[in-house]
């Protein structure tokens with residue numbers, strides 16, 4: 001049996017791009033996803049892009065008997081763990097669902113891994129674990145802060161429980177990858193971010209306005225102490241992020257213990273800078289209006305990614321223009337996300 005990398009949440013936005021990067025790099029992957037925020041069509045498109053069939057299980061990380069069955073049937077040596085609920089707003093309304101799914105699901109997964117002698121794990125963490133940072137750019141050794149919502153607290157709890165695991169048993173090697181703000185899509189335009197229901201994040205909201213699915217963009221806050229009064233974030237191309245996972249997997253082969261790395265570009269852009277860049281690049285005007293600050297938002301958040309540079313040999317390659325071109329190609333070729341018909345798009349130049 002071939003060694004297999006289990007990818008939980010591999011049909012989701014970041015998971016699908018990472019699955020493709022892993023397959024392209026020669027990994028044998030098994031995707032486990034309950035499709036609560038994704039769909040089977042994504043796997044079909046991945047198979048098309050990867051020119052291979054993908055082992056896919058429609059199932060839940062909270063289902064221990066399913067995990068036992070999966071770990072017995074496949075020769076899994078590594079797990080890349082994306083599966084999670086991720087809506088900040090929903091987490092404030094349904095905290096039990098978030099703690100059960102994200103924290104409970106991770107506990108379940110780690111139990112199954114340990115039981116089957118699998119000790120290598122890459123975990124999707126988030127810059128949210130820093131809370132409101134004391135200064136920017138954010139370095140890993142600032143330590144974690146106080147996340148502003150239940151979603152963020154699930155990420156911090158999982159980081160802590162994974163750290164405890166490494167301290168208790170030296171066989172574990174775990175990477176906590178702290179993503180900043182992933183945007184963009186695969187350059188084919190065939191896979192991208194397709195949130196179920198109303199989007200929360202800036203780029204899906206912006207592109208849904210541009211495509212006509214939403215009437216206007218709401219900009220939350222214009223009185224922050226930033227360059228133009230709107231919040232500043234570190235947007236990172238999802239393909240660069242996916243490649244960071246490959247680098248982390250390489251390092252875990254030879255270094256046990258807990259590791260944490262910021263995955264960001266090191267550059268911050270304000271909300272208005274994003275809107276205006278989008279308009280310049282696509283030629284489309286985005287109607288927007290200012291609204292009061294959104295609860296829990298912080299003024300500034302961008303990474304110092306130099307630790308990932310030194311220790312992983314990774315840095316983001318794609319700039320904001322590429323991120324916007326690829327986001328827009330995905331959205332305009334797939335106005336209804338994965339419900340749009342499967343057409344192989346030409347590699348369009350947006351301008």
Ligand code: NAD
Pocket residue numbers: 008009010011012013014015032033034035036037038059060061062081082083084085086101105124125126127179180181182201
């Ligand atoms: P996503 O919702 O697109 O992907 C998550 C996938 O996990 C979905 O396909 C969903 O169906 C699946 N899933 C959820 N619960 C599951 C369960 N119990 N069992 C099996 N599958 C389950 O989200 P994403 O943006 O791709 O995020 C991936 C990971 O990265 C998440 O852990 C998220 O918290 C983290 N993250 C995301 C961002 C971001 O802005 N997108 C930023 C930082 C961290």
Ligand code: WQD
Pocket residue numbers: 086088125126127128152180181182200201202203205217218219220221230231232233271294297
């Ligand atoms: C970016 C900026 C908004 C929507 C969130 C999570 C974080 C991480 C990434 C998972 C903010 C503004 C947004 C809109 C707007 N996720 N905005 N109008 O809040 O930095 O991070 O996603 O781990 O944990 O908190 O990202 O894309 O929601 O917002 O003005 O319609 O865009 O106020 O300043 P955020 P975002």
